[in-house]
Amino acid sequence: MPAPPPAAPARSAARSASLGWATQAVVVAMGVVLTAGALLLHRAAGTFETSVRQQQAESLRIHVNTTHRAIDLWFATNKRFVERIAARPRLVGLTQRLLRGTPTPAKLAASPVLAEIREVLQAEIDVVDGRGIFILGPGDVSFASLRDANLGVENFLVREHPAQIRAAWSGATVAIPPVRSDVPLGGGSSRTGPVKDRSLFLAAPIRGAGGGVIAVLTVRYDARKTIDRILNDTERGFHFDAYAFDEGGRFVTEPRDADGRLRAATPRASTLWYLDARVAKMDAAGGPGEPTLLAQRAVSGGRGQAPGGYESYGGRRVIGAWAWNERLNLGLAAEVDEAAALEAFAEVYGYIRLLALAVMALSLGMAGFSLVHRHVTGRQERALRIDAMTGIACRGHFDERIAAACRAAGRDPSPLSLILLDVDAFKSFNDLYGHPAGDDCLRSIARCLERSCQKPADLAARYGGEEFAVLLPDTAAGAAGRVAEDLRRAIAGCAIPHRGSPASGVVTASLGVVTAEPRDLASGPTGLIERADRALYRAKASGRDAVIADAGGPATRLAA
Known part of the structure; x- marks a missing residue:
């Protein structure tokens, strides 16, 4: 008989072919799934990048707005100081005496009345931390100044900012934007670098007996x-890189890297420090080019942010936000290096892609993306609430908390108390012991503030520089006063040596305490903060190392 057909080998070949097609189908299907997953992942990564950029831009916007408000607060505080000086009866009387007749500059310099005025002005300038003080008389002539060279001549501010001087003569207290003065700044501030002496001025009217401006x-x-x-x-x-600039795009402050080093804005130190769009870009005369788009938009009075990034003055890509401060006629900007801002995003994207390849499932990849995104967002939000140096709440978080407390006033019948604290003679402390010792001092005081917060809702925050704040919800005036007095004693009890302190041989603080009922908070926190600031000023004026309380009636001194 003939041999049977080789059925077994044929079936084996058929099975192999079938398995080959099945394998190819699986490979193709896996390729399609992975390709689709990669495309979706790429799209999701783009969405995540946009979110990170928007968060960075929003945090920069908050910083610029906070700085904007801080400048307004500085003006309001120093405006009151300058107005108080201008209203001093002794200064008014001496001014009226000096205005009699038309003395020459030589007679002015030798006048005993001018000597008395200088004595008054010198004492006041030490209080307000100014760098100069003078009085303009009729014809905008400087007839009282700490320098003989200024006497009897037209003041340069009349040429630089005539509108502001006219407003002062009309009875308004005004800020005069930064200008390059013809007189070097005192106190070792004169500079030889690209950012030279810039001065800003506050001008207030001096009124005579009849109320007119003299x-x-x-x-x-x-x-x-x-x-x-x-x-x-x-x-x-x-x-962050935060800086200020004038209407010509020139720096008013010095831009710095994240590590605090000065950053050169143009390749030649001899050029004006314009916000040049590119480092190598020069105009036909070899000078700086046009200001950046950021500067142009800010100078035109705009506010904005650029999450998509742009090229900054140093030729680098940044994410930024900006605003124009009309009061001081200068722009404020905050920028972050684009690559640094997206560094966390790039790392997270790599983890997500590896996860997607390992499990070959888009849903799991998107779940991981969501978790990491939430983690990064939470970390950024936590960083924005803490002051990096002292470890307590920052100014921005304090503003949010006190605003929220005012909004909740209609629902919560309990009082709200606020303590504002200023370290006495802190500038002198820094001059004597150095800034590292000053930072340690502020950290020690921050620890005292933390210990003063007894309830979960209490908040200790760094308000600015050597100023701190303690927010005490559901706290009556008496309890708030005790907290403030305990805090004053605790700071003095740290026994941090300070041989330049006018109050004692150790670091001390002055505190202003206010308490408000819910009905007084409906219009927001501004009134409460201003009352606390006035109480703090009284504590400083009363000799420092003191607590002044304002519970809605006359302010009272609790301790010294």
């Missing part, structure tokens, strides 16, 4: 140091 008192401040201090006191966050 002269204008003008106090000079170091613009760079003043605005730098405000920028440093507001919460910056992660890798």
Whole structure:
């Protein structure tokens, strides 16, 4: 018989072919799934990147707005100081005496009345931390100044900002935007670098017995140091570069890297520090080019943010936000390096892609994406609530909490108390012991504030520089006064040596305490903060190391 057909080998081949097609189908299906997953993952990553950019831009916007409000608060505080000086009866009387007749500059310099005025002005300038003070008389002539060279000549501010001087003569207290003065700043502030002496001024009318304006008192401040201090006191966050600039795009403050080093804005130190769009870009004369789009929009009076990024003055890609401060006629900007801002995103995206390849399931990848995204967002939100140096709440978080407490006043019948605290003679402490010791001092005081918070709703915060705040919900005036007095004693009890303190040989603090009922909070926290600020000023004026309480009636001194 013939041999049977090789059925077994044929069936084996058929099975192999079938398995080959099945394998190919599975491979193709897996490829389609992975491709679809990769496309969806790419789209999701783009959404996540947009979210990260928007969060960064929003945090920058909050920083700029907080700085904007801090400048307004600085003006309001110093406005009151300058107005008080201008209203001093002794200064008014001496001014009227000096205005009699038309003395020459030489006679002015030799006048015993001018000597008395200088004695008054010198004492006042030490209180307001000014860099100069003078009085303009009729014809806008400087007839009282701490410098003989200024006497009897037209003041340069009349040429630079005539509208503000006219407003002061009309009876208003005004801020005069930063200008380059012809007189070097005192106190070692004169500079030789690209950012030279810039001064800003506050001018207040001096009124005679009949109420008419007889002269204008003008106090000079170091613009760079003043605005730098405000920028440093507001919460910056992660890798921020915050700076201020004038209407020409020139820096008023010095831009800095995240590590605090000065950053060169143009390749040549001899050029004006314009906000140049590209480092290598120069105009036809070899000078700086046009200001950046950020500067142009800010100078035109706009506010904005750019989550999509742009090229900054140093030729680098940044995410930024900006605003224009009409009061001081300068722009405020905050920027973060785009690559640094997206570093966390790039790392997270790599983890998500590896996870998607391992499990070959888009749903699991998206779940991981959501979890990591929530983690990154939470970490950024926590960082924005804490002051990096002291470890307690920052100014921005304090503003949010006190605003929320005012909004809840209609639902909560309990009183709200606030303590504002200022470290006495802290500038002198820094000058004597150095800034590292000053930082340690502020951290020690922050620990005292933390210990003073007995209830979960209490909040200790760094309000700015050497100023702190304690928010005490559901706390009556008496209890708030006791907290403030205990806090004053605790700070003095730290026994931090301070040989320059006018109050004692150790670091002390002055405190203002206020309490408000819910009906007084409906319009927001501004009134409560202003009352606390006035109480703090009285504590400072009463000799420091004191607590002044304002429970809605006359302020009372609790301790000294």
